[in-house]
Amino acid sequence: MKVWRKIRESLSSNPMPLVFGILCLFGVVVSGKSWSFLLQEVITRLARNWILVLSLLVPISAGLGLNFSMVLGAMAAQTGIIVMTHLKVPGMLGFLGALTVSFPIAVALGLVAGNIMNRAKGREMIAGMMLGFFMNGVYQLVFLFMVGTVIPMKNPDLMLPQGFGLRNTVELKYMKYALDNLLTVSLSGLVIPVATFVLVGLVCLGLNRLYRTKLGQDFRAVGQDMHVASVAGIDVNKTRLLAVVIATVLASLGQLVFLQNIGTLNTYNSHEQVATFAIASLLLGGATVTRATVGQALAGTFLFHLLFIVSPYAGQRLMGSPQVGEYFRVFVAYGIIAAALVVHAWETHRSVLSAAKRGLPEREADRAG
Amino acid sequence: MRRLVEGVGVPRLLVGLFLLILFALAGLERLPVKMLISSALVRIGMNGVLVLAMLPSIRAGLGLNFGLPLGVIAGIVGMLVSLELRLSGLAGFFFALLVGVLLSLPVGYAYGLLLNRVKGEEMMVGTYTGFSAVAGMCMFWLLAPFKNPEMIWVVGGKGLRVTIPIGHRFGGVLDNLGKFSIGGVEVPTGLLLFFAFLCVLVHLFSFTRTGIAMKAAGMNPAFARASGVNVEKMRILGATLSTVLGAVGIAVYAQSLGFVQLYLAPLMMAFPAVAAVLLGGASTSRATVFNAVAGVTLFQTLLTISLPVTQSVIGGDISEVAKLIISNGMILYALTRKEA
Numbered sequence: 001m002k003v004w005r006k007i008r009e010s011l012s013s014n015p016m017p018l019v020f021g022i023l024c025l026f027g028v029v030v031s032g033k034s035w036s037f038l039l040q041e042v043i044t045r046l047a048r049n050w051i052l053v054l055s056l057l058v059p060i061s062a063g064l065g066l067n068f069s070m071v072l073g074a075m076a077a078q079t080g081i082i083v084m085t086h087l088k089v090p091g092m093l094g095f096l097g098a099l100t101v102s103f104p105i106a107v108a109l110g111l112v113a114g115n116i117m118n119r120a121k122g123r124e125m126i127a128g129m130m131l132g133f134f135m136n137g138v139y140q141l142v143f144l145f146m147v148g149t150v151i152p153m154k155n156p157d158l159m160l161p162q163g164f165g166l167r168n169t170v171e172l173k174y175m176k177y178a179l180d181n182l183l184t185v186s187l188s189g190l191v192i193p194v195a196t197f198v199l200v201g202l203v204c205l206g207l208n209r210l211y212r213t214k215l216g217q218d219f220r221a222v223g224q225d226m227h228v229a230s231v232a233g234i235d236v237n238k239t240r241l242l243a244v245v246i247a248t249v250l251a252s253l254g255q256l257v258f259l260q261n262i263g264t265l266n267t268y269n270s271h272e273q274v275a276t277f278a279i280a281s282l283l284l285g286g287a288t289v290t291r292a293t294v295g296q297a298l299a300g301t302f303l304f305h306l307l308f309i310v311s312p313y314a315g316q317r318l319m320g321s322p323q324v325g326e327y328f329r330v331f332v333a334y335g336i337i338a339a340a341l342v343v344h345a346w347e348t349h350r351s352v353l354s355a356a357k358r359g360l361p362e363r364e365a366d367r368a369g
Numbered sequence: 370m371r372r373l374v375e376g377v378g379v380p381r382l383l384v385g386l387f388l389l390i391l392f393a394l395a396g397l398e399r400l401p402v403k404m405l406i407s408s409a410l411v412r413i414g415m416n417g418v419l420v421l422a423m424l425p426s427i428r429a430g431l432g433l434n435f436g437l438p439l440g441v442i443a444g445i446v447g448m449l450v451s452l453e454l455r456l457s458g459l460a461g462f463f464f465a466l467l468v469g470v471l472l473s474l475p476v477g478y479a480y481g482l483l484l485n486r487v488k489g490e491e492m493m494v495g496t497y498t499g500f501s502a503v504a505g506m507c508m509f510w511l512l513a514p515f516k517n518p519e520m521i522w523v524v525g526g527k528g529l530r531v532t533i534p535i536g537h538r539f540g541g542v543l544d545n546l547g548k549f550s551i552g553g554v555e556v557p558t559g560l561l562l563f564f565a566f567l568c569v570l571v572h573l574f575s576f577t578r579t580g581i582a583m584k585a586a587g588m589n590p591a592f593a594r595a596s597g598v599n600v601e602k603m604r605i606l607g608a609t610l611s612t613v614l615g616a617v618g619i620a621v622y623a624q625s626l627g628f629v630q631l632y633l634a635p636l637m638m639a640f641p642a643v644a645a646v647l648l649g650g651a652s653t654s655r656a657t658v659f660n661a662v663a664g665v666t667l668f669q670t671l672l673t674i675s676l677p678v679t680q681s682v683i684g685g686d687i688s689e690v691a692k693l694i695i696s697n698g699m700i701l702y703a704l705t706r707k708e709a
Binding site: 124125127133137149327330337341 | 455476488501505507511528640683691697698700701
């Protein structure tokens, strides 16, 4: 009963999950697909996407907003995967190896991102997004031109025939399902990758544990008010930096899990949409730019991917063209982010106005603006 | 020396230097430099108006207009209407402009109303409003009731094509207007004159009463309000003008390219335009026509010449990657500067 009341309260404060829940249900009915097919698809997608979505939580609690720079973590993961595929390390060993290679890269990229966001206080999101685009260019420079020329590497399986640069798609034949196949359970026709879900559970537990530590409290304090936090003796810049580093490392873990399930690496595209889809998932669960919980991340991913699966079929049935459904889901992803940003800006703008009316000091207004 | 660096600015100095090196390499590699300059001129003209579209938005205090795709979409619809009516030549082009501008007015007005509610987050909201508009219009392109077989898929007979060739309609009408060649360099006179005409208009506008009021509203809203300027209205005007210029800009762009590109093509269109105006020396709160012209000249010349030079020197096309790094790096640099 208590759970129901909680759910009802959270729904009345943010109707997003309810609205999209109904939309999903409509899509499921219209698509004409069987429940077992949809459930299997959703389970697969939840397993590979949950950690990516969870990686967004720490920056939100530290007041950095939606972490558009999570693309950097994905790039770190892909670097690790490329190295391991080049070395032909099979299975779990390859997965762990990729993790080991990507970890320091993710930390370094996280430090870069954190420093940039500290320099762009109040506009962290757009700076993070531009950093993602910028690093995408650097990533392409490295893997399209420097590999085989500056960085010595010879591997016709991975590289373009011209002798430098990686192929557009790399088969991950050594690492595919490395984690998923560690332990799978078949339940009345459904295949459930238990090992992956255990890892997701560990990440959730870790996040909850983190919020109870001193560091977690610092994140919240900084997220609520940087000035108050710094007066209370918290090193604001360092705390924010740490939040971004944790997020980037988690994002790289998430991308590793994602790619071992997909089984092919689109060298130059796999990371591009990561942030958009993860952020849209989180927002569908009822999270906002300043508040997000583990539960919202988990539920939002479910809704988003259910919608993702059914919309082409629904488009086919309703409009006679699956493409309409495909564009519809892209529209939902972008639209939901736009709506969340508008609501967020609207609220801060309004609080600034009412603060000005009440005659609060200028600083308050500055911070919110 | 130091004053020179400060006066010209580090980014412009770096890009200028890079450009000189590329030209030297082009000469050494015996590439057709004159042809490269000709195509650079075309690209400056074709991208110029889109860069110019940044000015009203920056001046009215809305920051860089990442919502440029809104205007672009209005311009595209204008061109489609003109194509549907099978108009061609200058008449077709100007009819497309007219429809595009008429459509972009309400769009820009609504965009301005939205931006007034989200002060402080204009750039982020603009980016994602633009993205969602592009994605939403993808569904429209599929279902839109256009009938001209030049525009719709041959198979199925429904839904607009991804790229629509307009060469025989109004492709190149500005480029070829009064085109002449001087010392082997072809000059697209009509295109450059059209761009110059819009530059002059924007420049003159900044001296009018409204132009000055708009600038004041952008620079110091509190002061402007105190001196009787309706800041909200000026911001709406800035957004509208920027959107209108975006609609004009895409028509100019498409007539040079010879194609109208639909679906996800307008998605990233704002970024090179934003980067160009920043490269020209603008900041998120200050921009002049000179910034726009200098920026688009540097940026597009660089992109034009880097393709063949890198191809002949290292045997690969590095220009797309260079575009990504330079344009996004430039925007990142501007966003992290203390001044803004």
